[in-house]
Amino acid sequence: LPSHLTVEGGHLYLGGRDIVDLARTYGTPLYVTDLDRIVGNFKRFTSALTAHYPAVQVLFAAKANGNLAVMRALAEQGAGADVFSSGELELALQAGMLPERLLFNGSSKSPGDLALAVEKGVRVSVDSVDELRQLEAAAAEAGKSVEIAFRVNPALEVPTHPKIATGLKTSKFGIPAEEIVGAYAEALACEHIDPVGIHCHIGSQILEVEPFARAAGVMVEVAKEVTDLGAHLKFLDVGGGLGIPYHHDTDSAPTPEEYAAAVMPVFLQGIRDAGIDPALWVEPGRWLVGDSSILVARVNSVKRAHRTFVNVDAGFNLLVRPAMYDSYHEVVVANKADQPADGTYTIAGPICETGDLLAQDRDLPAPEAGDLVAVLDAGAYGFAMSSQYNSRPRCAEVAVRGGKHALMRRAENLDDVTAAMQEPGWQD
Ligand code: LLP
Numbered sequence: 219l220p221s222h223l224t225v226e227g228g229h230l231y232l233g234g235r236d237i238v239d240l241a242r243t244y245g246t247p248l249y250v251t252d253l254d255r256i257v258g259n260f261k262r263f264t265s266a267l268t269a270h271y272p273a274v275q276v277l278f279a280a281k282a283n284g285n286l287a288v289m290r291a292l293a294e295q296g297a298g299a300d301v302f303s304s305g306e307l308e309l310a311l312q313a314g315m316l317p318e319r320l321l322f323n324g325s326s327k328s329p330g331d332l333a334l335a336v337e338k339g340v341r342v343s344v345d346s347v348d349e350l351r352q353l354e355a356a357a358a359e360a361g362k363s364v365e366i367a368f369r370v371n372p373a374l375e376v377p378t379h380p381k382i383a384t385g386l387k388t389s390k391f392g393i394p395a396e397e398i399v400g401a402y403a404e405a406l407a408c409e410h411i412d413p414v415g416i417h418c419h420i421g422s423q424i425l426e427v428e429p430f431a432r433a434a435g436v437m438v439e440v441a442k443e444v445t446d447l448g449a450h451l452k453f454l455d456v457g458g459g460l461g462i463p464y465h466h467d468t469d470s471a472p473t474p475e476e477y478a479a480a481v482m483p484v485f486l487q488g489i490r491d492a493g494i495d496p497a498l499w500v501e502p503g504r505w506l507v508g509d510s511s512i513l514v515a516r517v518n519s520v521k522r523a524h525r526t527f528v529n530v531d532a533g534f535n536l537l538v539r540p541a542m543y544d545s546y547h548e549v550v551v552a553n554k555a556d557q558p559a560d561g562t563y564t565i566a567g568p569i570c571e572t573g574d575l576l577a578q579d580r581d582l583p584a585p586e587a588g589d590l591v592a593v594l595d596a597g598a599y600g601f602a603m604s605s606q607y608n609s610r611p612r613c614a615e616v617a618v619r620g621g622k623h624a625l626m627r628r629a630e631n632l633d634d635v636t637a638a639m640q641e642p643g644w645q646d
Pocket of ligand 1: 598
């Protein structure tokens with residue numbers, strides 16, 4: 219187990235707090251998040267890069283975990299954010315992140331999104347020439363000017379699940395590298411737009427560093443071309459995507475230091491060749507928050523059938539990754555954490571779908587009704603992707619910090635499920 223997870227008296231602890239105790243205090247299902255771990259991850263990721271080059275800005279990919287307490291903890295450390303919607307933009311500002319440390323990303327921004335970016339004075343990663351023209355019009359309308367990057371599609375194959383490889387030639391994101399110079403030329407000619415950056419993101423949960431180095435290579439080539447065109451680049455944003463070891467025993471995940479050692483020489487050589495000194499921006503989501511949280515579920519019943527099913531009170535309504543990407547998360551019986559495995563169990567959620575399995579065929583100490591199952595590494599794209607499917611209110615989120623615990627989001631109730639519904643008021 220990583221160092222923020224420990225076992226004492228048979229109980230699993232996160233950030234020094236007994237998970238069994240927390241489940242008793244707050245009820246289940248429950249997300250528990252170690253904010254100290256997130257801060258530690260942020261510091262480590264940042265210093266791995268600044269060891270090579272001082273002008274680094276780490277932007278937290280807010281989609282990975284949108285809880286305001288998480289965003290505030292990162293804001294206090296100087297983090298910015300990759301925001302992918304107007305909601306994420308508002309949250310980042312509420313969390314105290316500086317507008318100049320935000321990048322408004324997205325391949326399908328609405329007129330409202332563009333107007334908000336202009337109003338708040340945040341930089342925009344523009345995903346098409348059509349969007350560029352709309353943004354120019356929005357900026358003109360507001361009498362302001364907007365700094366932008368274009369998102370480059372680097373056309374790179376990456377080793378990850380196909381649903382989260384975002385820089386393939388065929389994926390919906392970014393402008394093809396061969397059209398990128400034309401896009402910058404048009405941006406340079408816009409009266410209210412200043413192209414100051416280049417952006418890309420090749421995908422997520424990547425467990426090799428070599429694809430990141432290749433992407434950096436594409437980025438510095440583009441940087442040179444658009445500099446020659448007359449753009450003054452203030453930043454190159456190489457996106458996020460560094461994976462974490464969900465299989466604690468067998469995954470060999472690159473460290474941030476290894477990531478930096480692969481990417482930085484390409485970046486530094488490239489900007490030297492281009493004769494420029496832009497900041498390096500990175501957008502990690504999963505690496506900062508993934509290992510900070512566990513999802514605690516209570517065992518409702520155990521059924522010996524074709525397999526032995528352990529039916530718990532959390533399913534893909536609260537953690538969709540196993541159902542959506544066949545993702546693996548380690549599972550621990552939190553109140554039997556020191557007991558040896560005695561059989562093979564499949565952890566099934568309460569949702570009315572066959573695919574609602576949080577973990578399959580795991581060797582565990584016999585779970586019984588009332589036991590607590592902890593699903594590890596649930597901090598990234600966990601609560602963030604939760605839903606009210608099957609009319610289940612979302613669960614609470616508890617933060618642990620400096621040995622203390624506190625609610626950072628209350629559990630929803632049935633009123634929260636029906637809050638936005640109304641009797642239809644028919645109109646002609
Ligand atoms: N920047 C951009 C533009 C992105 O689209 C993403 C993730 C990131 C940064 C952060 O990537 P990270 O460092 O977290 O890998 N729901 C999926 C992952 C989707 C990632 C989408 N974009 C999952 O649960 O695996």
